[in-house]
């Protein structure tokens with residue numbers, strides 16, 4: 495009789511412990527993944543000549559696609575919490591960056607010389 499009384503609380507604690515552990519295993523890891531697409535308006539740019547515009551757009555179209563414009567952030571507390579964030583830039587951002595690099599004197603107008611220099615740059 496005394497023996498039964500001693501075993502009962504231990505069995506109860508084992509079940510309770512198993513329940514808590516099981517709950518942690520099932521619901522313990524909260525994972526959150528988000529992808530943010532960053533879009534910006536294109537800057538206004540003029541071309542000194544039609545040829546300057548053609549050279550610029552040809553060079554821009556040959557730029558590698560924007561794999562290098564993505565960022566990936568990951569934050570995790572093992573077993574409990576995990577957060578992943580991807581930021582992807584738009585083509586407009588790549589265009590604006592190309593215009594800024596090409597328009598070396600920053601006057602808002604791309605000359606043939608600037609376009610030729612931009613086209614000759616190694617990526």
Ligand SMILES: [Ca+2]
Nearest residue numbers: 597599601603
């Ligand atoms: Ca310029």
